[in-house]
Amino acid sequence: MILDNSGIQEVNREYLHRDRPTNVISFAMQEGEGAGLLPLVLGDVVISAERAATDAAEAEIPFEHELWFLLVHGVLHLLGYDHERGSAEEAELMEARETEIFAQLVEEFPLSLNQ
Numbered sequence: 001m002i003l004d005n006s007g008i009q010e011v012n013r014e015y016l017h018r019d020r021p022t023n024v025i026s027f028a029m030q031e032g033e034g035a036g037l038l039p040l041v042l043g044d045v046v047i048s049a050e051r052a053a054t055d056a057a058e059a060e061i062p063f064e065h066e067l068w069f070l071l072v073h074g075v076l077h078l079l080g081y082d083h084e085r086g087s088a089e090e091a092e093l094m095e096a097r098e099t100e101i102f103a104q105l106v107e108e109f110p111l112s113l114n115q
Contacts, residue, residue: 001046002067008048023051024070026077045074065106072101 003011005021013019015027028043030036047070056066076094083091 001044002049003046004050005048008046008051011046021048021051023048023055024074026074028078042075042078045071045078047071047074065102068105069098069102072098072105076101 008025009019009021011025012022016025025046026043027046029038029041030043047067049067052066052070053063056063059066076097081090081094081097083094
């Protein structure tokens with residue numbers, strides 16, 4: 001799902017009890033109540049396009065690249081990677097996987113939503 005800052009802030013407040021916008025949130029279908037009901041569904045990734053645009057402009061990178069990077073980040077969370085609650089080593093492993101996957105995407109696809 002792609003939202004603006006106020007939309008993702010509402011999701012963040014309601015489900016994670018953090019009353020602020022963020023760039024990406026993942027909701028794993030294989031955790032918590034109902035886990036395992038749909039074993040082939042990893043979950044949902046929610047991205048703030050508004051925050052992605054701001055972050056891309058600040059980093060001087062294409063907006064589409066930031067969106068793809070946030071999607072990769074969110075999917076890695078769904079696969080069990082955790083840079084927030086895990087160890088420093090786990091955070092480094094997640095960052096390495098993000099970089100690896102993103103580099104492959106950039107190489108394989110033009111990453112432009114305008115085509």
